[in-house]
Amino acid sequence: MQETIMHNSRELKKEFIKKWVQGLHICCSSKKQMNLLERKNKIKLSADIALASAKNSTTCWSKAIISKAEKDEQNMILVNNLSGSGSKFMCAHQKVSCHKRITSKKILKKSYGFRKKMKKMEPCDHGSNLATCIAKRLVKKRTQVLKRLVPGGEFMDEFSVIKEALDYILSLRVQVDVMKNLVNATTILN
Amino acid sequence: METDNSLETTSSILPNSSPNNFNLVKEEPIDSDSLHNSSPNLSDPIISKSTKRKEREKNVKSSAKKSKNVANETDGEELPYVHVRARRGQATDSHSLAERARREKINARMKLLQELVPGCNKISGTAMVLDEIINHVQSLQHQVEFLSMRLAAVHPNIDINLDNIFSAESGSLMECSFPAMVSPQPLSHQLWQPDGLTPQPLWGVEEMNPNFITPENSLLSYDSSGNSVSLYTNQLKMEL
Secondary structure: OHHHHHHHHHHHHHHHHHHHHHHHHHHHHHOOOOOHHHHHHHHHHHHHHHHHHHOOOOOHHHHHHHHHHHHOHHHHHHHHHHHHHHHHHHHHHHHHHHHHHHHHHHHHHHHHHHHHHHHHHOOOOOOOHHHHHHHHHHHHHHHHHHHHHOOOHHHOOHHHHHHHHHHHHHHHHHHHHHHHHHHHHHHHHO | OOOOOOOOOOOOOOOOOHHHHHHHHHHHHHHHOOOOOOOOOOOOHHHHHHHHHHHHHHHHHHHOOEEOOOOOOOOOOOOOOOOOOEEOOOOOOHHHHHHHHHHHHHHHHHHHHHHHOOOOOOOOOHHHHHHHHHHHHHHHHHHHHHHHHHHHHHOOOOOOOHHHHHHHHHHHHHOOOHHHHOOOOHHHHHHHOOOOOOOHHHHHHHHOOHHHOOHHHHOOOOOOOHHHHHHHHHHHHHHO
């Protein structure tokens, strides 16, 4: 399994570098003078979008990053060039299905409220209930935090969040690797 | 003729195989209900939860058996129900069956995550592992921020020199992934040999010369001679 992970990350690295270079060229062609903060934001944004588009819409978090970036009109040029026209269709589709998911979750939540009332009537007959309740609450809190961290996590349930987090961690590592090497290269040259 | 929700398999669970079992759960109710049709490959939790409720009423009488042995094979046929066998001495309540199946899924994924995140192997308990994962993700995100700030500081304009990029690129392509980056590497030079990338033979030739292996350069094995750099960049440009 380690070999497949290494192989996949190498492929991802190549794709990411390609797209990031593209994105940086687009960025520097637009404005002339930018202060430090703007430059950093542009660099980070192009890196994020490059990473997400290198995934080719296979994962939920990548779609979430791209759709979030598309909302800002300034980034439209960057996003369009990097991700290509194919992903636009995917993003619209994803938005629709996300919206459906949200509404059906709301319906479920209302029914959950009703179910909880019925459950409270039942007596708790399992032993060591307190410990499990505490454990469940801890896990729930942490999954909420994880949902906030992973892009697009608010729309997913716990199980998919874990799966997405797996993939997200791998891709973040790739991103950090490439950026570190670039920084080292520039510092060595200068 | 029964499928099993992999009650007993632990490490043999692949993430790809588990949705197959749950596709069967969704198969029948999607046709009968007027719920919106999502593609069966999406692990849509809402639909699966509500279908599970209906499945339970049908399944409780027919499938809740207490047995010591649990079958692990999955059928390729289309089955209307998912039969979950209860282990001996465990509750056959319909709620807890589904709960247990769900918990097994989550535990399998958590194990994968544990292998991935460094330092998670010794920790037991879902909450602690989740803690570690959250810390890891946060640290990675902060690293990205910090590195992009450094890049912005180094380059007065975003226009990063092409040759610079390609040399860094070749270094990063050769670079071993995450944990190996800690130590400077005479080792990694040898590791590059089995790599199948095209600029590789040139690297091999250069490696013979010990002058180029200094601590600062070892991370990239960046060659200071102008000829070799232009050669590499040309090759990489051809590749891309």
